[in-house]
Amino acid sequence: MKSVKSSYWVKCVPVAVVLPALFVATLTTPRKAAAQGGPRVIDITAKRFGFTPNQVTVKKGETVILRLKSEDVTHGFFTRAFKIDEEIEPGKTTDVTVTGQNPGTYTIICDHFCGANHGNMNMVLVVE
């Protein structure tokens, strides 16, 4: 399993290098926030029929921002444990703030029907 941190850097740093300044500024904002002690930002992409990354790990007591986007159709982002029930619409970014209070493994599902294999679209949030 990749750590969340390494996944973030692998995805974001090369993109920031090649994109225009405006987008670099947008992308660097979360890192600045993190550097200043703000919550860590974790990008999550939804695409039929899975989430990337499909596992996110946070420390007990840590607050993170899950930055959600869709690469195709509208998806859901649902977990009873954290009372999260969001829609991820293509072309938009949705931020969800999560604090890992109790250690455990929590399944997050797409609860917006997105096609034939929708029933298996999920990921896990691990609180260590």
Add this chain to the structure above:
Amino acid sequence: MKSVDRRSFMKIAGTSLGIGVLYSAFPAASAQGEVGDMFGLLGKNSGEKVSPFTFVQLSDAHVGFNGPPDPLGTKAFERAVEMINGLKQRPDLVLFTGDLTHDTEDKDVHAQRMKQFLEISKGMNVAVVKHVPGEHDAGLDGGTLYREFLGETYYSFDHRGVHFIALDNVSRAKPEVGPEQLAWLKKDLERFSKSAPIVVFTHRPLFDLKPEWEWFTSDGDDVMNILSPYENVTVLYGHIHRDDAHEVQHVHHYAARSLIFAFPDPEKTPQKKPIPFDKDQPFRNLGIRLVHENAGKAATGTLSIDDVELTAREYSGINGIQQLLKNPTL
């Protein structure tokens, strides 16, 4: 009128069809004297008197599904039609609790699957067949195709004194009923007494059975809050492709097995994967259960359910599957 247990006035019991469930709706006591008076009262509320009848619940045919868990396609559905037609007591109704078809993004193909479903379904020698959509029927297009073929996705009707309510918890794409339908439900129930026999049929469970597998309805509590004042409510649903019986407060919830493939017990397995096809028992776990009243105990309206291996015995074993493959008309 003396105080009596109103729940004992109406019972719904089921017996196995081999595939699907046959329910019997009947008065729990002789319709004489004060009990008869109560039936008369119920009749005034619902427009009819309660009288014995049977109905069948079928679910999750997924017509058009093509995958390893079910190489037999519509065979179990066709078998169910045969078994219904072979019943000694012809059921008044068949209730189909969703996922009639398997989803596809090709609208023409989806329409073809709906036509195939109706073609098989019309083979049932039953006067009334009612449906609700599953997410595979109505999740992608908001129920447009479903309505073209089968009409509204939620509605109610009365039959022999029992009030049936079809609830749609799929066509908003998410597992929810939504505020409009909740308001409709509340209004629909206004004319009934609290003792009226009510059968709700829907696709997803109306309670948190297994949210991580999307076995829930997000506003199911709102539905149940509307239903909870009523004393004789039975909820029938599909979606989970396996038996389940739950009592939440005083409401009984029963899931029917699928007619395509089965899911395992979520308490015993971490992953939501279909139970593999067993060529020696091709219909195993598909739509088979026995429901009966709680014999010998005080009348409380509760039901007991036994899982039974009535998997079309003549087709069990390797000989069975060979029969099926050789003779597609079975």
